[in-house]
Amino acid sequence: MQIATTPGSDRYLITVSGEVDLATSPDLDTAVIAAIDSGISSVVIDLTDVSFMDSSGLGVIVRALKRCREAENDLDLVITNERVLKVFGITGLDQVIPIHASIQDI
Secondary structure (H helix, E strand, O other): OEEEEEEOOOOEEEEEEEEEOOOOHHHHHHHHHHHHHOOOOEEEEEEEEEEEEOHHHHHHHHHHHHHHHHOOOEEEEEOOOHHHHHHHHHHOHHHOOOEEOOHHHO
């Protein structure tokens, strides 16, 4: 898994690629904490290039949502991979977290 972070003036972008699983999800969790701690009011996690996500990755996203709500931040996801979208649909997270097809849609 690769993670790139881009703090901006209005949002903090976390771009993830590869597989988000038990071995790599702690790195994503660390990136989310850094984003929230930066003081920017909007966090965007771009999962466009994620090829696989297991329950530990979903756990990171759920914790990110909880942390963002506690900090009164917005959380948006960008997902285009049908397999990853399906996981969010099955779990119902697609009804709780805004999911977009591109960064430009936010």
